[in-house]
Amino acid sequence: MNKLQKLDLGNVPQELKLMLEWVNEQNNEEIDWEKFQAIDWDFFVQLAIHHRLYPLLATKIKDDPRVPENVQTTLTNLFKQNTYRMLHLCAEIEGLGQLFKEKGIRSLFLKGPLLAEDLYGDISKRTSGDLDVLIPIHQLEQTENLLIAQGYQKDEYIQSLLNDWKWRHHHFTYYHPIQGTKIEIHWRLNPAPSREPSFAELWDRKRRSLLTNSVVYMLSKEDLFFFLVTHGARHGWSRLRWLVDIHKLTQQGLDWRRILKQLRKYQVCSVGGQSLILSQQLLKTNITEEMRSFFKGRRPLKLAEGAVYYVEKMVHLHSDPVPKEVAEYHAKHLFSLMPNRQKTFYLLSTLYPYYTDAETLALPTKFHFLYFPLRPFLWLWRKTKKKPSPKVEL
Template identity: 55%
Template sequence: MENNFSLDLALIPKELKLILEIIKIEDVERFQANSSDWFKDIDWKLFLEFALHHRVYPILSLKLKKFEVNLIPQNVIQILNLTYKKNTLQMLHLSSVMVEICKIFNDNQIKLLVLKGPILGEDLYGDVSKRTSGDLDVLIPIDDLAKIEELLPQLGYEKDDYIQTVLNDWTWRHHHVTYFHPQKNIKLEIHWRLNPGPGKEPSFIELWKRKRVSSLTSYPVYYLGREDLFLFLVSHGARHGWSRLRWLIDIKQLVKQNINWVSLAKLLKKHQFLNVAGQAIVLCSQLLSISITNEMKPLIKGKQPKMLAQAAIFYLEKMVNLHTDPVPEDISKYHKRHLTFLMSRQQRVFFFISFLYPYPEDAETLPLPKYLHFLYFPLRPFLWAWRKTKSHAIS
């Protein structure tokens, strides 16, 4: 990398560094012959916690089977092997439900693109068991959400109605709604955007034109084209601080494929994701030892991708879980700042302008009849100031 740049990894726990080394190895015998120091003073309980947190236990389980018996405690290998087997059953179950959902949506004239789940296991790793997934994520046109509202409850899915909205801000502030099937123990996320707004991203029509058909099932299951998948995965991973290594390993697997880097660069530039993509490439290079090809170099040009990559190391120094509330205050503050740094100048402008648009909290602070909701625009600064004053008084 230019100027011999390297990330500061000093504060990453040695247990996580060992996991990274195991993930990277190609020749197990050579690694074992020259790596005895890696296994000294390892807290194996913490090693397992990191493996589960970062969702990398399928890869670790398969690699550790080839290791000498005395290097790693047998109970560690047994636990990883057990979780790997459970994950295999889960992915097969998800595959079955995925096909069922695709058939039902097709029968109801709803176009659907699968975003994650077993599709990525097959496409990126060649085997659904090598990647974990807790739910199914699919993308549909926003105009078909009304059909979903009627259809999914008939199939036994219950909506997690957590979205509060005013003046239809949900259409761009949010990007998915969640359904749960209690009997099948399946969580289904219905997306109408790839990412929460505000911000530019490819339209559903564009994504549909570039779609691929999965080889995982006999029934046609459609998913994102390679360049669109790259944009989605880097934007998703960055938005979550790359706090799970699995997301970076997905990028490592994806760059091995036949990506059209010229088209990808244009796509990323158009939708303001060049620096985010550069961050992912730098992290994969430094943590997972991918080779930076000439085609990738335009994505890591300048200081910003490297600065963003270093900032993301914070999430690996700790076991950060952004999905479980309450998120510790220090992590929450850091993450808010990091999300701002990820934005391009144009995205920041859109982001700050969006604060002028009414929030559901404004309607809670001053309930008005729906036909008067337009008044929340001029009233918003005053309502925001009132909430802040009240909050400070209470504290």
């Protein structure tokens, strides 16, 4: 095993460390319970829910006399609810896959039950709140009309000026009020200015899922590693479910040379190294000779050290309002993930008008081009008035 410099995990809660011992797939008898004498079991349950690890834990702690009965009952009930939820999503995938095929819409299902079956061999062992589907950008309108015809409603939270939605964002969200299903339709894996494979490239390397009777496709294992690494890093690995995904994926005989070539091409090799360092030190992932190239230089370790912040705390990035301290730290961490070229593009992108510029000064559509020279002045005006700056999705 490649020897990696140790991360400082001294401030990681004992409850989370115990949780990771179970998730590590070790025999429970091997757990050194002398280290876990003062476990706050209520906090343990909170962490299990936050990190979305309760499906894995429910079966691990069942009938364990060292775990309070109420904790076992809570996690078991959550496990059952998740199983029903995943079965419902399977049925939705079945229907959507058939519809997309009939309408000629090329689609790649990114996560959900397909990912659970692929990585864990059981849809009940991973949670999923929605379905994520990647399609070519030119089929967005057709897909939206199809979903609306099926009873879905679009969440109009994205406000755009001068078509900046195409690169500032990467998906639209649709919700079915009766079925309670949410679908995110992606035209990119991640928002710009990140670089990534084109849809055509991903489509050429696709795999067919065997979970459904309908023909549905998902990413190749190597493209899946690229997606899961960049997605998890962008969210600070604030939910360890994403890191467990990486741990599981590394056990599936990946073509590491192809992965390394791809990560280098899109300048995210250090981000791949970050994920493997975290996975190795938190989940004891086996680091093979082929993985050593991901750890060259100081940057992967530095990025991993930066992510420990999210492991030490129970960070909620998806619940507004995000505390100021967390928001500021996350913005800096996101910037640190970018290679120099991407940082340059990001800084330049702040000169492109935002929808808040139109809210500050309304201009007729034919004069929207004036927002480019006016943007610095409108930004300064908002700062003077102490209005919040626009939220940028990275």
